[in-house]
Amino acid sequence: MKYIIFLLLFSCLTLIANSQEINNQDLVNKISKNVRCLTCQGQSVYDSQSEFSESIKIIISNKIQEGKSEQDIYDFLVEKYGEWIIFEPKFNKNTFLLWVLPLLLFLVGGFLIFRNFKAVK
Amino acid sequence: MKKNFFILGIVSVIFFFFIVFYLGLDKENTYEPNIVTNKKIESFTAEKLFEDGQVKSDNIFSENKVYLLNIWASWCLPCQKEHDFLMQLKNTHSIEIIGLNYKDKLSNARKFIEELGNPYALSLRDKDGTIAILFGAYGLPETYIIKDKKIIKKYIGPIDNKSIKEIITYIK
Numbered sequence: 001m002k003y004i005i006f007l008l009l010f011s012c013l014t015l016i017a018n019s020q021e022i023n024n025q026d027l028v029n030k031i032s033k034n035v036r037c038l039t040c041q042g043q044s045v046y047d048s049q050s051e052f053s054e055s056i057k058i059i060i061s062n063k064i065q066e067g068k069s070e071q072d073i074y075d076f077l078v079e080k081y082g083e084w085i086i087f088e089p090k091f092n093k094n095t096f097l098l099w100v101l102p103l104l105l106f107l108v109g110g111f112l113i114f115r116n117f118k119a120v121k
Numbered sequence: 122m123k124k125n126f127f128i129l130g131i132v133s134v135i136f137f138f139f140i141v142f143y144l145g146l147d148k149e150n151t152y153e154p155n156i157v158t159n160k161k162i163e164s165f166t167a168e169k170l171f172e173d174g175q176v177k178s179d180n181i182f183s184e185n186k187v188y189l190l191n192i193w194a195s196w197c198l199p200c201q202k203e204h205d206f207l208m209q210l211k212n213t214h215s216i217e218i219i220g221l222n223y224k225d226k227l228s229n230a231r232k233f234i235e236e237l238g239n240p241y242a243l244s245l246r247d248k249d250g251t252i253a254i255l256f257g258a259y260g261l262p263e264t265y266i267i268k269d270k271k272i273i274k275k276y277i278g279p280i281d282n283k284s285i286k287e288i289i290t291y292i293k
Contacts, residue, residue, distance in 0.1 A: 038259035051224055052259055055250030067137070079160070080257040 203279030
């Protein structure tokens with residue numbers, strides 16, 4: 001009986017550890033897809049197999065194992081290489097037009113369509 | 122009148138997009154990471170290249186002293202090109218050069234130094250390339266002037282006579 005309980009417990013722990021590993025790998029993939037390859041323009045670290053991209057993947061994985069959050073890892077990379085390294089730029093004074101302009105165009109366009117539609121009616 | 126206004130609007134929009142694309146496409150679209158200097162270097166532990174054992178960065182870099190950290194590899198051709206300049210710097214000036222061997226085969230790295238000379242006061246190994254990332258490296262070779270445990274200058278690519286002249290001003 002004791003042997004069966006031990007086996008069950010062992011399998012459960014192995015399963016938990018395994019799923020944790022899979023989750024970590026998913027997070028490594030997610031982050032590396034949003035990080036720019038240092039040597040190949042326009043490619044992500046996830047897609048690239050350059051020496052530096054491989055090193056960044058290891059860094060990301062190590063940081064996750066240390067318990068760092070996704071944002072901590074982006075902050076670390078931005079501190080080393082600048083905002084450039086992240087594909088999705090943060091909202092700040094340099095990028096606010098990039099974020100606000102599509103929304104503004106959408107609202108103005110919507111308003112014009114609505115007005116025309118009302119006038120036709 | 123309304124029709125003219127409409128045509129003028131269309132022409133203005135086309136003209137606007139023409140200018141945006143003309144200027145945008147004409148601009149060279151190669152990005153380079155920011156060179157981040159004047160920041161404290163991060164602590165790391167590295168294996169030694171010529172002997173067994175590890176060394177902590179806190180025991181390498183001391184305050185009030187200027188160091189040169191050179192990231193190199195035997196498979197990197199520009200590193201071979203700059204090696205003479207590093208030797209020249211070592212032989213003529215009192216600056217401690219730390220070599221960080223990036224993702225290299227141990228035998229090749231040792232052979233490289235044996236054949237071309239050893240400019241380094243200390244040679245370290247960066248087996249998986251993660252230490253180079255701590256310095257914000259993105260190519261080989263790269264050389265950093267470190268003072269008070271801070272990166273004060275970074276050279277991307279091989280150093281030459283011009284960079285040597287500049288490095289000397291930091292030692293004085």
